[in-house]
Amino acid sequence: MKKEIITAAAALAMAVPMTAQIGTNPQWLDNAVFYQIYPSSYMDTDGNGIGDLPGITSRLDYIKSLGVDALWLNPVFESGWFDGGYDVIDFYKIDPRFGTNTDMVTLVNEAHRRGIKVCLDLVAGHTSVKSPWFQECANGDRNGRYSDYYIWTDTISQKDKEEIEARHRDANPEGSTRGRYVEMDAKRGKYYEKNFFECQPALNYGFAHPDPSHPWEQPVTAPGPQAVRREMKNIMAFWFDKGIDGFRVDMASSLVKNDPGKKEVSKLWNEMRAWKDRHYPQCVLISEWSDPAVAIPAGFNIDFMIHFGIKGYPSLFFDRNTPNGRPWEGQDISKEYKFCYFDKAGKGEVKEFVDNFTAAFNRTKQLGYIAIPTANHDFQRPNIGTR
Incomplete structure (x- = not known):
């Protein structure tokens, strides 16, 4: 792998410290700093050009030296590899390109020995057609x-x-x-x-409002959707029992179909949170939702504030001349930021971020945490332009 790809693959994300109600979140989250690793391009130990779990294990001392408390690994389960691991074949098996289940347990044990937690990526919404x-x-x-x-x-x-x-x-x-x-x-x-x-x-988590003219749209209480919920709990329990400390849940808000207001998917995650807290209270659930005021009351310990969902994140880091800074189709730029906060010319604007973050913070500060990443696998690193 080229050096620049390896360098761009891992991103630091700081979980913003805040006061949480006693007993609602594991204490280790109070000042946690997460380090994201895209395993394929991180560290290769067998010379096949693909990073692997032994490679991550070999770099734990370096990661610890950065002041990191926790890792989030992009998908490592067996995959069809059409979508970077987000097309999962088997949630209970590490993909051979990365190693074995035993290699994962070794990584977890060595990380724990250094005081580092390990979280995996749970692609809860779909599988591969090869599953x-x-x-x-x-x-x-x-x-x-x-x-x-x-x-x-x-x-x-x-x-x-x-x-x-x-x-x-x-x-x-x-x-x-x-x-x-x-x-x-x-x-x-x-x-x-x-x-x-x-x-x-x-995957079929059901429909919040099934259309009577569409008999295939099952309610969330139907046997199929309920079986899928039990399967997700089984997957989490399987890895929690091997020492995994939590899951970042891919597209967490999109599981239940036809769910305006996200009421049914919120009930789903509250159910998952109650189950997790009862059986694995020191483990965490992290959502890719980017609406903390909804995601955290829905049951997540942490929600990201990133480039979609509530506004504000792009106005911190994305120059308008960079890929993620360009207006979306149909977006009225006159109502959006013109210069990101870190603009080199000193024209940066922070109001959009502060207003939206403050609103989310005030609604969640007694419940959970908002994570502000410097980048992740879905968007560029901070880019403030060349002016």
């Missing part, structure tokens, strides 16, 4: 163990059909996120619902 769950679901009958782990229908709207056709006209249809459904010659159904790419079928 045995999906394969059995697609090819089995409608009463199998995994038959309702995913969302299937034999009929979709004309608009959804047109989205499929448009996606197939793209230069790289498999890499397109257009549309909601994927057509498949499967015993279980003609179409499955995806989350992002075609290879990422959405």
